[in-house]
Amino acid sequence: MEHLLAVAIAGVMVVALILYALLAGADFGGGIWDLLAFGPRARQQRDALEHAIGPVWEANHVWLILVIVLLFSAFPPAFAALMTALHIPITLVLVGIVLRGSTFVFRKYDAQDDSTHRRWSLVFSLSSFLTPIFLGMTLGGLATGAIHVQEGIVTSGFFAGWTTFFAIACGLFAQGLFAFLAATYMTVETAGDLRLQGDFRQRALLSGLSLAPAALLVLSWRSVMHRCSLPV
Amino acid sequence: MVCTSIAALLALFALWRRWFQLARLAAAAQVALILSGWALAQFPALVPPTITIYSAAAPLVTLELLVTTLGLGAIVLLPSLLYLFVVFKQQRPPQHS
Numbered sequence: 001m002e003h004l005l006a007v008a009i010a011g012v013m014v015v016a017l018i019l020y021a022l023l024a025g026a027d028f029g030g031g032i033w034d035l036l037a038f039g040p041r042a043r044q045q046r047d048a049l050e051h052a053i054g055p056v057w058e059a060n061h062v063w064l065i066l067v068i069v070l071l072f073s074a075f076p077p078a079f080a081a082l083m084t085a086l087h088i089p090i091t092l093v094l095v096g097i098v099l100r101g102s103t104f105v106f107r108k109y110d111a112q113d114d115s116t117h118r119r120w121s122l123v124f125s126l127s128s129f130l131t132p133i134f135l136g137m138t139l140g141g142l143a144t145g146a147i148h149v150q151e152g153i154v155t156s157g158f159f160a161g162w163t164t165f166f167a168i169a170c171g172l173f174a175q176g177l178f179a180f181l182a183a184t185y186m187t188v189e190t191a192g193d194l195r196l197q198g199d200f201r202q203r204a205l206l207s208g209l210s211l212a213p214a215a216l217l218v219l220s221w222r223s224v225m226h227r228c229s230l231p232v
Numbered sequence: 233m234v235c236t237s238i239a240a241l242l243a244l245f246a247l248w249r250r251w252f253q254l255a256r257l258a259a260a261a262q263v264a265l266i267l268s269g270w271a272l273a274q275f276p277a278l279v280p281p282t283i284t285i286y287s288a289a290a291p292l293v294t295l296e297l298l299v300t301t302l303g304l305g306a307i308v309l310l311p312s313l314l315y316l317f318v319v320f321k322q323q324r325p326p327q328h329s
Contacts (some may be wrong), residue, residue: 002286002289002292002295003286003289004314005289005292005296005298005299006285006289006295007276007285007297008299009285009298009299010271010275010276010278010285012302014267014268014271017271018263018267019263021263021264021267022260022263022264025263031246033329037297050310055316055319055320056316056317056320056321059313059316062309062313070298070302071239072288073294073298074289074290074294074295074298075278075283075288075289075290076251076288076290077283077287077288078283078285078288080279081279082279085279098252100251101280139270142279142280143270143273143274143280145277145280145281147280147282148281148282149279151281177263177266180259181259181260181263182257184243184247184252184256184259185256185259187247187252187255187256188252188256190319191252197252198270199311201247201250201252201301204247204259205244205247205248207243208240208243208244208247208259211240212240215240
């Protein structure tokens with residue numbers, strides 16, 4: 001019974017994490033394309049992104065909150081270990097989420113087209129650009145199996161796992177994946193404007209293709225680890 | 233793994249052919265498959281290699297209460313979120329401004 005409930009709650013956590021990636025991940029990706037907007041329609045691209053993210057970005061964070069609450073309620077020793085061993089990347093993720101959320105709102109209700117507005121926009125898009133990397137590094141670092149716990153105390157220090165080459169590859173992969181998701185969603189959102197839709201189609205194709213080498217990097221590392229029969 | 237690759241290729245192909253609804257679906261499936269693959273690969277480890285979901289689980293009464301609360305919370309949360317997305321994300325004819 002206990003095992004069944006633990007599996008059920010862990011399953012809910014995985015589903016919530018997937019929904020977070022699908023919804024909030026796309027919001028991060030939107031910020032990435034805000035930073036990388038170029039061409040004759042850069043302004044329209046940014047407006048379309050803002051229009052798409054605006055109503056939903058706050059609600060999308062409910063899934064991350066659910067994951068964290070379930071982690072510390074249902075699996076407290078694991079929460080303690082993760083928050084200790086990975087506190088540096090997790091804090092960076094938190095700072096990034098707060099910065100991009102608040103600056104998105106500041107620039108929305110701020111006077112348009114002045115230097116203050118541009119500064120908020122820059123913080124918004126830069127934090128959207130960097131946060132997915134730290135998010136991916138956190139999960140990648142967890143998956144390396146480098147975090148060691150003895151009698152409830154983390155013995156592997158604050159840099160185990162997330163500073164490995166594998167975790168950094170995971171971070172870049174998460175960033176590319178979120179950008180790809182956002183651009184793909186935007187092709188549906190911009191259905192009324194063929195040229196804008198074409199812009200996002202091109203970006204989705206480019207970022208989608210760039211995922212392939214990153215995925216191979218991650219996979220090859222995993223198979224090497226398996227061959228050496230190390231925990232992955 | 234195979235399913236993930238198929239979803240990824242389908243998403244790119246659909247983008248190429250401008251089947252944007254299908255591309256969105258396939259891209260979402262790709263992300264969901266990547267994350268479930270990772271979760272299944274390390275199951276039942278939660279913090280590999282030492283902590284599993286069994287060794288870290290809270291007392292039974294906590295888990296029971298959590299599952300109950302999750303069910304009740306879902307009744308409130310899911311329809312509200314669905315409504316939010318229906319209001320803001322449904323297909324609208326292009327607006328003239």
